[in-house]
Amino acid sequence: MAYQLSMLLVDDEVNVAHTLRMVFEDEGYFVTVAHSAAEALTKLQIGHFQVVITDLNLERENIGLQVARAAKNLRPRPIVVICTGYADVANLRAALDMKIDYVALKPVHLSELIGSLDRLLCMRHGTGK
Numbered sequence: 001m002a003y004q005l006s007m008l009l010v011d012d013e014v015n016v017a018h019t020l021r022m023v024f025e026d027e028g029y030f031v032t033v034a035h036s037a038a039e040a041l042t043k044l045q046i047g048h049f050q051v052v053i054t055d056l057n058l059e060r061e062n063i064g065l066q067v068a069r070a071a072k073n074l075r076p077r078p079i080v081v082i083c084t085g086y087a088d089v090a091n092l093r094a095a096l097d098m099k100i101d102y103v104a105l106k107p108v109h110l111s112e113l114i115g116s117l118d119r120l121l122c123m124r125h126g127t128g129k
Contacts, residue, residue, distance in 0.1 A: 006030045010040040010054035010067055023110055037063040044070050049078045051117060056084035062091050068100055079120045083108060
């Protein structure tokens, strides 16, 4: 059996989370979903994820940055993606200062997001593709 990448997907919009889960499961990921920052922080403590994708605005504005920060502090560190439809200079600067791996603006172009994740994973694992 091939190794399956694990992903934590955080979005408070149930339909968005469901759709993204199906897309990434079709790409071969084992996807765990959280619908709030609090739920995501709990799952980060008990799970191991190679990729974390979090919405920026969940139960509060910009709280997705807390999820991203917690994910970046894990060892081994997952690839961290922020996905948002409400980017502004301040929250983008905060994400860049944290060295977030990728910021996807909604509406997300899934082929670009999947391609970016593939490249980031290859760089992380030293395959250089």
